[in-house]
Structure formats: C-alpha cells, structure tokens
Amino acid sequence: MRKKVLIPIFNRAHYGRLRSVLDAIKKHPQLELQLMVGVPAAYDHFLTNIRNSRPNSWLSALPWYFRARLLSIIDFFKPGTILKNDFLSRGILNDGYAIDARVSLFLDGGMSETMAKSVGLGIMGIVDELKRLKPDVVFVNADRFEMMAVALAASYLNIPIAHNEGGDISGTLDESVRHAITKLSHVHFTATEASRKRVLQMGENPKFVFTVGSPPIDIIKQLDLKLPSDFAPGLDADKPFLLVLLHPVATESKESNAKMAREVIGAIEALDMPTLLLGSNIDAGSDEVGKIIRQWHDSRKLPNIFFTKHLQPNDFYRALAKTACAIGNSSSFIREGAYFGTPAVVVGSRQQNRDRGKNVKDAGIEADEIKKAIQSQIKHGRYPSDKLFGNGSTGLAIADALAKVSPQIQKEFHEV
Numbered sequence: 001m002r003k004k005v006l007i008p009i010f011n012r013a014h015y016g017r018l019r020s021v022l023d024a025i026k027k028h029p030q031l032e033l034q035l036m037v038g039v040p041a042a043y044d045h046f047l048t049n050i051r052n053s054r055p056n057s058w059l060s061a062l063p064w065y066f067r068a069r070l071l072s073i074i075d076f077f078k079p080g081t082i083l084k085n086d087f088l089s090r091g092i093l094n095d096g097y098a099i100d101a102r103v104s105l106f107l108d109g110g111m112s113e114t115m116a117k118s119v120g121l122g123i124m125g126i127v128d129e130l131k132r133l134k135p136d137v138v139f140v141n142a143d144r145f146e147m148m149a150v151a152l153a154a155s156y157l158n159i160p161i162a163h164n165e166g167g168d169i170s171g172t173l174d175e176s177v178r179h180a181i182t183k184l185s186h187v188h189f190t191a192t193e194a195s196r197k198r199v200l201q202m203g204e205n206p207k208f209v210f211t212v213g214s215p216p217i218d219i220i221k222q223l224d225l226k227l228p229s230d231f232a233p234g235l236d237a238d239k240p241f242l243l244v245l246l247h248p249v250a251t252e253s254k255e256s257n258a259k260m261a262r263e264v265i266g267a268i269e270a271l272d273m274p275t276l277l278l279g280s281n282i283d284a285g286s287d288e289v290g291k292i293i294r295q296w297h298d299s300r301k302l303p304n305i306f307f308t309k310h311l312q313p314n315d316f317y318r319a320l321a322k323t324a325c326a327i328g329n330s331s332s333f334i335r336e337g338a339y340f341g342t343p344a345v346v347v348g349s350r351q352q353n354r355d356r357g358k359n360v361k362d363a364g365i366e367a368d369e370i371k372k373a374i375q376s377q378i379k380h381g382r383y384p385s386d387k388l389f390g391n392g393s394t395g396l397a398i399a400d401a402l403a404k405v406s407p408q409i410q411k412e413f414h415e416v
Helices: 012-027 046-052 058-077 081-085 087-094 112-133 145-156 174-184 193-201 216-222 254-271 286-300 313-322 331-340 367-380 394-404
Strands: 003-009 031-040 101-106 137-141 161-164 187-190 209-211 242-245 275-278 305-308 325-328 344-347 360-363
Touching (some): 031 112, 046 058, 058 081, 101 145, 112 145, 137 145, 254 325, 254 367, 325 331, 325 367, 360 367
Parallel strands (some): 031 101, 161 187, 275 305, 344 360
C-alpha cells in the first residue's frame, strides 16, 4: 500500500517552488500525492469574511465578495467551479495535477489581525480535510503563516509532519514561524548544511534531518529561459531591465514599511531604467506597501515602469535569470538568484542573516544607498552560478526519504 503524502499549496510562490517535489512524489512507486489548495475566505465563509476582512476599499471589495458567494452556490451544484475560477487552483489544474482538497482561509487586509485570524479560520477547514483524506504524512513548506495552520492541525490529529527548508535564519516573523514548525515536525529537509546544524541544535533526531537543497533549483535547472514576447506587455526584455519584488516586514511598523516602499521606488525612479514591478505577498503590512506602490505607479505613469500583480512561476524565474539586477527582499533573489548568478540588492531586514551567495548586496532603506547598490551590481554584471542551495536533485531526494522513514508520532528531544 502506498504512503499518502499530503502537500498544501496555498500561494503561487510555493507552487512555483515545489513542483519538482510534487512530480517526484507523484511518480514514486511507494507514494501517493494528495494536494490541498488554499483560497480566499469569501468563497465558503461569506459572513465571516465580511466581519473580519479589512480591504483597502469596501467599494471595490464587495462586488468581488458577492461574486465569490455566487460561485460558491454554483459550486454546490457543480463541484469544481471555484477551482476553475481561482487563479492558483486553475494554474495547478492546467499543469495536470489533481486537487484533492480546498480550504477557504485567506481574509483580505494584509494586516497582523487578518493574518492571525486566517490561521484560526484555516485550522477548522484543514482539520476537516485531513480527517477526510487521512494522509500518512503532511509535507509543510518553509515559514508562511498559513503553513502554521497546517502544522497545528496535523499535530493535534497525530499525523506526522515533514518540514521543508527548516533551520534557515532570516528577519521578520517568518523566522519564529519556521522554528515553531520545526518543533512540530518529525522529518526535516534543509537547504544547506548550516541549516541542518541549526535544526539539530533545536533537539531534533539526526536520523530524520536531511540536507537536500532547495526544490526550485530542480525547476530552473531544466527550464527554457527564453522569455515569451507577451510576458510583460511593453517591456523589451532584450534590453537591460530591473526586477522589483518588495514584501512587507511583519515585525516592523506601518511607518517603517511605508518608508521602505517609498525609498525603493525613489531609487528606481532616480535610475530611470526599464523596470518590471511585481505585487507583494499578503503578509501584515502589504496593504500599506501595496497602496504606496500602486499610487506611485498610477500617478507618475512612467513609460518605462511595468507593473503586474501575478507572473506565472516559470515566467518569474525567466525574468529573474534575465534581469540586470533584482531589487527587494524576496528569498528567491537569494536562492534561485544564486544559481542564476543574478546580481541582487536585498533591501532592509526581511532576509537578514539568511545564508547567501556572492550575488547579493545588502542595502538599508535609504533611496541613495539602494540606488548606489543597484548601480554597483549592474556595473559588476552576472556572477558565476552558485550551487549553495542544491544541484537539481532535491525533489527526488525528498521523495526517496519520505518513502523510507517512519518516525514515531511522539517526539523526543535529542541533546547535542
């Protein structure tokens, strides 16, 4: 009988990063893949969503909420309607994967309170789906707040947890969440040896801690890096362009996040280069960061600034490989950027102390400092490819380990 491995995919970034793991598990003769997707709370929790969301504009949000409610009614009579209309789910289905469970948990607002409430709301739905699917192990990725909901639900149901990319250190709330998930987990897959040592410091059993690299390296190693002509309408990708992705720092104030956003766009405007600007995640502070960037983009209407909320995972990697410099605070600039040798300027504290290659230059949140760092990176040009985060076999290593290990549900602390 094959071991059932459930993987929750709750945002586009995780899906892009985990596809090699999904493929390896799906093809493994001893494993069965189960996929759980996360969607906005408005689909299945209409009144709860109205009471607890904090959208930037109720005027623009309410029509979408009522549309979501209508789709949920249609879905009752025609199952699959929601999945076919949700951006993340539609992409997963189009790639040939089956979706075994859907959980509605995301409240609008990009605030600390909506993050916390999304975890609580998510736990209820996740518990129901775990009880229905009865997985043998739940594979939890990294450090997102919604992964905490999965880890808590699986823990109380006595389902073993495998954790990917534990042991990393970084800034913001992600680090605390990552370490908390490590302590709830039974099997650990780390990206580097340094991260493995940190997991062992936390008292985890060495028999179940594996250094395997980072899954997205598997994808980008095999990817055709040619950008499609329509990936960002108007942008000439054959000429040098900047790639900007700025996430909020959940442990810092609204004022600090606002300053970071203003200083980054100030540096970009001063450089006057073609720039592809991507939308941030939904962490606390994203409402402020997103609003400042949108207002700047809409008011200035600069002809060489191109904004898109969503890029398909492969197109994001192609843009990262092609850009003259990546600017912001995404971990992809550190991990995948190292493999590509992409010059990157990492701004602020969100990725502080994270293991990194030589392609990264750190900068504070002052426009002049950011501008000088970008100019320095452009002048340097591309870096040699760095295999610090793996050589392209992470998915297979994870699948093989999951097929072999059988940890006890009751954990014990292992002294270093």
